[in-house]
Amino acid sequence: MGIFKTNFGGFATRFSPFDENRIAVATSQHYGIVGNGKLHILEIVEGGRMLREITSFMSKDGLYDLAWSEDNENVIVGVSGDGSIKIWDMSRGGPDGRFPVRSYQEHGGEVHSIDWNPINRRTFITGSWDESIKLWDPMAMQGSVQTFKEHRYCVYSTVWSPYHESRFASASGDRTVKIWDTKAPMASNTILAHDHEILSCDWNKYNENILVSASVDKTIKIWDIRSTQRELGVLKGHGYAWVQFTREADVDSDMTVCLWDTLMENALVRRFDHHTEFVVGVDFSLFIPGQMASCAWDETVQIWNI
Incomplete structure (x- = not known):
């Protein structure tokens, strides 16, 4: 079993749809009630026995969910307790690479869910505590495309x-x-x-x-x-x-x-x-049969094969 200490409580984890050895974790400080958030990009090494960090991105509020782009292996989106949606690009180097390439602020409450469309690969949807769902197209260079309420x-x-x-x-x-x-x-x-x-x-x-x-x-x-x-x-x-x-x-x-x-x-x-606090994030590998990952409020993400 591979274990990585996140230092913030884990809320969501997702395997990359492009790389069998890459996984992302969305975390929040103080159980997501108050404080910062951090998105970890991890590499699975030694056949799953270890996890090590490739890079990470900070946010001013807790991160509740994440989604990998289905169109670009370096792009990942996190949704936050302050209602924002942030897109990061791991291929950007230097100090600018720590900042989102795009940020949206349309939801009127915490954004709790995000999912990238696996079929057309251009759009994603978000669900919020403001009771609304929004459809987004990052290539449209605008705000949300559609709102469902x-x-x-x-x-x-x-x-x-x-x-x-x-x-x-x-x-x-x-x-x-x-x-x-x-x-x-x-x-x-x-x-x-x-x-x-x-x-x-x-x-x-x-x-x-x-x-x-x-x-x-x-x-x-x-x-x-x-x-x-x-x-x-x-x-x-x-x-x-x-x-x-x-x-x-x-x-x-x-x-x-x-x-x-x-x-x-x-x-x-x-x-x-194997966790000691609430487990709120779980995912299955797209590439390795039986491989799972979970993250919890015990500030760890763990992968293992069932």
Whole structure:
């Protein structure tokens, strides 16, 4: 297991879509309540047994989420508690390389989620505590391209469909998951998914109609967007849940990382307890089967193979 000490609490971690040995971590000081943020770019070395820093970028407020560009291996975006969205370019050298190449300030509240479009590779979406979702095109040299405002509470999660370039899902504290198409101003489907706030959602990468939602009600629910009157299944056995879907398994986290197989009767496959504080960031490698990464408020990011 590779471990890196971040010194700030971890909020999100993502493997690079271009380099199997590169990973990014978004962190916040004082649990994201007050203080600075820092984005670490790390290199995986010695077969995953070590992590070392390539570079890092500071922000004046905590960073809650990040996304790698799908079009440029050196570009990465972080979203912040002050409502800002910052784009950094790792290829820039010298003192200027420490500063964002672009910064947006349109959201009226903390920006909690960002996802880069994996299909058209030009746009990304952000979800904010101001109850809005915004669509961005960095090449347009302007502000947001489109705003979606239908949720009635904080938007905690926004994620593109891996099959449709204009479709994405969002999860909110208003207890709903919404399915959107960027070609329309209103959501195409609203799922009354849980009885409590929904912290995250994600698509099944191998079935375009299946997604999962995770809530503070301590459940993960599996949905078929073609028929949303009732969930396909419910996974129980954890605390507050964030979720990441990969093939036939998804991961949730409180102070543990749990691996599930949704096709098994006893869905919980394994529980990992290598962190000592809340785990709020998790990702799967795109290149190495079974390789995972997690970050937590214990100020560490860790990678291992399941």
